[in-house]
Amino acid sequence: MKWEGQRESDNVEDARGGGGGGGGFPMLGGRGIGIGGIVIALLASWAFGINPLTVLSALDGSTVQTGGEQRPVAPSHPQDAPARFVSVVLADTEEVWTQLFQAGGKTYQAPKLRLFEGSEPTACGMGQAAMGPFYCPGxxxxxxxxxxxxxxxxxxxxxxxxxxxYVIAHEVGHHVQHQLGITQKVEAARRRQSEQAANATSVRVELQADCFAGVWAHHSQQTKGWLEAGDVEEALNAAAKIGDDTLQRNAGRAVVPESFTHGTSEQRQRWFKRGMAQGDLRDCDTFAARQI
Known part of the structure; x- marks a missing residue:
């Protein structure tokens, strides 16, 4: 991927080295969650879901408390290569989604991307590094x-x-869902559903974010031509590694489709490829699809 020399985003907040929200575990309902809960949340968040804190909240049966104030950090252009790479990818998602929203008569409000170490208070609760990347609609x-x-x-x-x-593009895909009002409608529906039905709804949410990541990849490549041989295969491999069925097998557990919240490896690859094929948002309506 030829990313060197590309524009970096002005929406990166680098909170690394500042202590973040401190150590310890997220607080749920006034109690701490033990390491067992963290491990379960980690398995779920490895699929790059909307917010792994939701998993912890479900385990505890309560709401997530913020656990502290977020330290103000001015937008910055980090100098280390990994952070610069993330900043370049975020900048490109801004360009792609701004154009796509404009074409649909809408205005895209780009998300901030916050780099942290260890733990970090968010509007959705205390984030932990062990949870993997996540998007907070709050x-x-x-x-x-x-x-x-x-x-x-x-x-x-x-x-x-x-x-x-792909990791960044998927999380930005969740932001796109939030901007389009999809997140709010889905969360309202899930509150009325059984656990199994809510899980099935979550799968459609995640697969749509994968499809949106593919839409970004399509338009990004059309504009920049920065993908090299093997790059798409890297994203598809990542999608395969974090399918619910693969994660359950690798954890030594039986594959239980009713417990899926993100989709199988095959589904995640297929919906990413579907979005990337034509770059058309209309191809990403996982909620209207009879079979996903």
Whole structure:
């Protein structure tokens, strides 16, 4: 991926090294969540979901408390290569989605991307590095501890810069859902559903974010031509590694489709490819699809 020399985003907040929200576990309903809950949330958030804090909240049966004030950080252009890469990818998502929203008669409000280490208070609760990257609709921010990329490469077996770009594009896809009002409608529906039905709805949410990531990739390549041989395969490999069925098998558990919240490896790859094929948002209506 030829990313060097490309524009960097002005929407990056670099909170690394500032202590973030401190150590410890997220607080739910006034109580701490033990390491077992963190591990379960980690398995779910490895699929790059909307917000792994939702998983912890579900485990505890209560609401998430913020756990502290977020330290103000001015937008910056980090100098280290991993952070610069993320900033370049974010900048390109801004350009693509601004154009696509304008074509639809809408205005795109770009999200902030906050780099942190260890833990960080958010409008959705206390974020932990162990949860992986996530998007918080409460403050319209994507959160990532860049050490996740080492996990992606070494533990999940998904190396490559475009695999890393896919992570950002997926989370931005959730922001697009929020901007379009999809997130709000889905959350209202899930509150009225059984656990199994809510899980099925979550799968459609996640697959649509994968499809939106593919839409971005299509238009990004059309404009910049910066993808190289093997880049798309890197993203598809990442999608395969974080399918619910693959995660359950790798954890030594039985594959239980009723428990899926993100989709199978095959589904995640297919919806990413579907979005990338034509770059058309209309191809990403997972909620209207009879079979996903």
């Amino acid at each position: 403050d319209s921010k994507v959160y990532i501890d860049l050490s996740f990329y080492q996990t992606l490469r070494e533990r999940l077996g998904a190396p490559g810069d475009f695999a890393q770009a």
